[in-house]
Amino acid sequence: MLKIATLAVRTLLLLFGAVVLGVSITLAKQQALGSPPPETSFGSFTGAFGILVSLIGLAALFIDKLPAIVLLGADGLASAFYLAGAIALTVALKSVSSCTSDDNGPQVQRFQNKLLNGGCEDAADVTVCPGLRDQPNLNLLKGRCQRVQADYVFEYLAFVFGVAVIALTFVLTRNGGSRRTAYV
Secondary structure: OHHHHHHHHHHHHHHHHHHHHHHHHHHHHOOOOOOOOHHHHHHHHHHHHHHHHHHHHHHHHHOOOOOHHHHHHHHHHHHHHHHHHHHHHHHHOOOOOOOOOOOHHHHHHHHHOOOOOOOOEEEOOEEEOHHHOOOOOHHHHHHHHHHHHHHHHHHHHHHHHHHHHHHHHHHHHHOOOOOOOOOO
16 A cells, blocks of 8 residues: 555656656756756756656665665655755745735736846846847736745645655654565
């Protein structure tokens, strides 16, 4: 029963990693000026690392050659990366009070946020954002803002499920459910 639960949680982690990677890459591709913000790049790395760890964990459920400590360490590292990425995105988006409001305050906040505006530069005392060339692009900013929110929500979920899979793997190996050999 524990093996089935571990399989289900690892499969969910694989899906969460794919979503985080896909959303982060989509946000990075929308960067029109300069390089993507580090929070977005770290999200891409976190998603890819999470996918890799999930695939290794899924394989380890059926192949008993990998020591449990390696799995626990990889899962712990992936969970820490998910949490760090989610916190970084949350902090970077903190200045935006609402992703969907049409009031002037939140619109200006979205326009000024580095995760959302696609890169800006100051030219003759005017801020120009090539990624928002066709004004008004308020719906574009709303969409980007919601993508960032989705990205950090899935990273928080992956962290929670990562901690769950660590606990399941620990209990499973303590009960001898998936490891037939002892490592000294």
